Amino acid sequence: MADLGAAMSGEADMCMLGGGNPAHIPEVEARLCESVRALAADSDALGRVIGDYDGPQGNAAFLQSLATLLSSEFGWELGPENIALTQGSQNSFFALFNIFGGTFPDGSHRRILLPLTPEYIGYSDAGLQPDFFVSTPPVIEMLDDRLFKYHIDFDAIEALDDLGAICVSRPTNPTGNVLTDVEVTRLDAFAKSRGIPLILDNAYGTPFPNIIFTDAEPLWNENTVVCMSLSKFGLPGTRTGIVIAREELIRVISGFNAVCSLAPTSMGAAIAQPLVESGEILTLSRDVIRPYYEKKALDALALLQSELKGLDCYLHTPEGALFLWLWCKGLPITSEELYERLKARGVLVVSGHYYFPGRADQTDHQRECIRITFSQPTDQVERGLVMIAEEVRRAYEEGGQ
Ligand code: PLP
Numbered sequence: 454m455a456d457l458g459a460a461m462s463g464e465a466d467m468c469m470l471g472g473g474n475p476a477h478i479p480e481v482e483a484r485l486c487e488s489v490r491a492l493a494a495d496s497d498a499l500g501r502v503i504g505d506y507d508g509p510q511g512n513a514a515f516l517q518s519l520a521t522l523l524s525s526e527f528g529w530e531l532g533p534e535n536i537a538l539t540q541g542s543q544n545s546f547f548a549l550f551n552i553f554g555g556t557f558p559d560g561s562h563r564r565i566l567l568p569l570t571p572e573y574i575g576y577s578d579a580g581l582q583p584d585f586f587v588s589t590p591p592v593i594e595m596l597d598d599r600l601f602k603y604h605i606d607f608d609a610i611e612a613l614d615d616l617g618a619i620c621v622s623r624p625t626n627p628t629g630n631v632l633t634d635v636e637v638t639r640l641d642a643f644a645k646s647r648g649i650p651l652i653l654d655n656a657y658g659t660p661f662p663n664i665i666f667t668d669a670e671p672l673w674n675e676n677t678v679v680c681m682s683l684s685k686f687g688l689p690g691t692r693t694g695i696v697i698a699r700e701e702l703i704r705v706i707s708g709f710n711a712v713c714s715l716a717p718t719s720m721g722a723a724i725a726q727p728l729v730e731s732g733e734i735l736t737l738s739r740d741v742i743r744p745y746y747e748k749k750a751l752d753a754l755a756l757l758q759s760e761l762k763g764l765d766c767y768l769h770t771p772e773g774a775l776f777l778w779l780w781c782k783g784l785p786i787t788s789e790e791l792y793e794r795l796k797a798r799g800v801l802v803v804s805g806h807y808y809f810p811g812r813a814d815q816t817d818h819q820r821e822c823i824r825i826t827f828s829q830p831t832d833q834v835e836r837g838l839v840m841i842a843e844e845v846r847r848a849y850e851e852g853g854q
Pocket of ligand 1: 473540541542543544573575622625626654656681682683684689693694
């Protein structure tokens with residue numbers, strides 16, 4: 454994380470293919486700046502945003518507009534009482550995991566099931582107690598053109614006990630996987646059969662920021678907790694997470710906000726409010742953000758596939774999010790060593806071994822993958838991809854020395 458932070462702050466001249474920062478998309482940024490300028494020009498409104506605490510559930514007008522938008526877009530039967538804001542969805546997961554996982558007053562211990570690893574690195578240390586996450590190896594479907602896709606091994610997860618909740622990112626960070634509708638429906642049924650919630654991390658999903666290149670159906674019901682965020686829409690600095698859940702859970706999240714920070718931050722909701730109310734957040738996501746990242750994903754994929762020709766390397770089929778997930782089968786060095794070699798050449802990626810929280814087994818696969826972010830400027834991404842392929846080729850050619 455320190456390497457990634459230094460690269461983003463410009464302290465080092467690096468090809469930043471490592472973090473989760475969204476791109477600065479000119480059309481989106483222009484619209485957000487317009488909203489900031491309108492707020493700054495209205496001293497009463499600005500005075501309220503920066504001079505008053507919102508309630509612990511978050512800005513009431515934003516909650517109402519978002520409930521209306523989600524009901525009309527998806528037909529979800531929810532109101533503002535089903536939504537709470539947090540200081541970013543990272544903060545939402547910290548609260549949710551520790552509500553549903555850990556040791557309870559009756560002495561029982563429940564773990565958070567991550568039904569498919571590789572899974573988001575930010576979950577790994579979010580549990581306050583040991584033995585917090587559990588996961589099992591995925592099924593790997595090999596596709597044409599040296600692509601592959603991970604699937605949930607339902608037989609393996611259905612054999613697990615002592616579960617407190619299920620959580621999955623869709624699209625998935627780090628792989629760009631999007632669980633199929635069949636998988637989500639089956640997870641939903643499994644969660645209900647165990648009396649535990651299904652937490653869907655929608656940080657990249659629909660309807661905003663909509664960095665999803667397939668036609669996956671969104672899901673919400675009283676047993677599902679959908680976590681969203683304004684970060685990947687272009688507002689990561691405002692730290693605005695959104696939890697959509699049944700009313701009692703929203704009251705618990707509001708209580709968490711009150712205890713930890715009195716109230717969630719107001720600025721993100723204030724900037725995004727006019728876009729939610731007008732529905733522009735949907736059109737920008739659909740017509741600008743999705744095509745922007747889809748093109749970046751396909752360009753990066755084509756370049757890397759061509760640079761890696763002849764090597765025993767495979768890429769996860771990019772279905773969403775900001776990442777390519779590269780699997781170098783039988784690589785003679787570990788992904789951590791590859792990370793170090795790339796860093797020495799000025800390219801930052803993330804070693805794949807971090808993305809397997811909750812896994813009891815150690816497999817070669819866990820040390821053969823890296824995550825590559827393609828959201829940064831194209832020249833930087835292209836230079837980085839070429840150097841990644843060169844280092845991977847060198848590692849295969851030289852063996853483990
Ligand atoms: N979930 C996923 C899958 C992410 O990739 C990220 C950030 O990169 C987050 C959650 C946290 O986002 P934020 O706290 O900025 O809302």
